[in-house]
Amino acid sequence: MTPEEKAAYYESRKGRNKAIGLGLAGVCVLFFLVTIVKLGVI
Amino acid sequence: MEDLAIRLTGQGAAAPAAARPVDLSTWRDYVDLLKPRVMMLVVFTGIAGMVAAPGALTGAIHPIIAFSAILALTFGAGAAGAINMWFDRDIDGIMTRTATRPIPAGRVAPDAGLTFSIFMAAASVFVMGMAVNWFAAGLLAFAIWFYAVFYTMWLKRRTPQNIVIGGAAGAFPPLIGWAAVTGDVSLLPALLFAIIFLWTPPHFWALALVAKTDYGAAGVPMLPNVAGKAATRRQILGYTIVLAIVSVLPWFLGYTGAIYGIAASVLGGLYCISSLEIFTRKTASAAWRGFGYSIFYLFALFGALIVDKAGLPL
Numbered sequence: 001m002t003p004e005e006k007a008a009y010y011e012s013r014k015g016r017n018k019a020i021g022l023g024l025a026g027v028c029v030l031f032f033l034v035t036i037v038k039l040g041v042i
Numbered sequence: 043m044e045d046l047a048i049r050l051t052g053q054g055a056a057a058p059a060a061a062r063p064v065d066l067s068t069w070r071d072y073v074d075l076l077k078p079r080v081m082m083l084v085v086f087t088g089i090a091g092m093v094a095a096p097g098a099l100t101g102a103i104h105p106i107i108a109f110s111a112i113l114a115l116t117f118g119a120g121a122a123g124a125i126n127m128w129f130d131r132d133i134d135g136i137m138t139r140t141a142t143r144p145i146p147a148g149r150v151a152p153d154a155g156l157t158f159s160i161f162m163a164a165a166s167v168f169v170m171g172m173a174v175n176w177f178a179a180g181l182l183a184f185a186i187w188f189y190a191v192f193y194t195m196w197l198k199r200r201t202p203q204n205i206v207i208g209g210a211a212g213a214f215p216p217l218i219g220w221a222a223v224t225g226d227v228s229l230l231p232a233l234l235f236a237i238i239f240l241w242t243p244p245h246f247w248a249l250a251l252v253a254k255t256d257y258g259a260a261g262v263p264m265l266p267n268v269a270g271k272a273a274t275r276r277q278i279l280g281y282t283i284v285l286a287i288v289s290v291l292p293w294f295l296g297y298t299g300a301i302y303g304i305a306a307s308v309l310g311g312l313y314c315i316s317s318l319e320i321f322t323r324k325t326a327s328a329a330w331r332g333f334g335y336s337i338f339y340l341f342a343l344f345g346a347l348i349v350d351k352a353g354l355p356l
Binding site: 001005008009012013015016018019027030031033034037042 | 064065066067068069072104106107110113165169172173
């Protein structure tokens, strides 16, 4: 892999990792909200 | 490591082990895999089904639960679309309209695409079940199976009636939206299901009239390739007339108010005129206009339903 290819690979991996992180965080928030709704807190 | 291919080829299984491609896919490629434009239609008709359900706007469903339902429906539909893209990667690469999709274009590896879509499908059904209710989750699971397995893997390449039967998959969102609120289904969501079911064939056949060569090259037995353009135009007109009649039934049976009734009558009439133009003019431009109008028709019809049910001022 050339340095340019390596940089492109790391860049795309970083973007995917961020998206997965945000997705997981979103699911956590959603389940928290759903739980407190089901408990009748809000 | 000069033996590493820089772009994914979509032919990973056939490539030698030493030439493992480097994954340069971005999160946008995975969003594309979910067919975002189709998702918009699913979300819209799902919301319409939800709003039409009794008590939906007066506390029968908590806004957060409603949001969860729409989210699960959106990603469930996206997952079904992604499985479709994975399975159809061979023919998508042949057709001009679909050649730039992430898998045939080599931006996402087939295995990664399949893993992603199965995970999304399972997650969406799980969220629908846990957050909303298991009846809606069951409907969502069935709709995903119907589209991804029954339509994509079995019907699509076998029969020119593929889009007629397969159209049922796209008709599920209002049913699921309703079920998310009530936990059951009744006649009104069944009519909304019927409207999308009847809308799908003339919508896709108008496109197939224009993309006949593309579908022919890919070996997909769309109606124009099998029965000819004249028969397809006849079928478009027939389905449109039936659709226009069925679309006013919710009003006729007293499930909706005048706003929906008038909108359904006018929009249905215009759709009939558009299909009549396809039938009489026999031109590609008429088919394109019919295809474009069909998209507007569905958004406008379900938009009118939302306005009617929400009691919004015009």
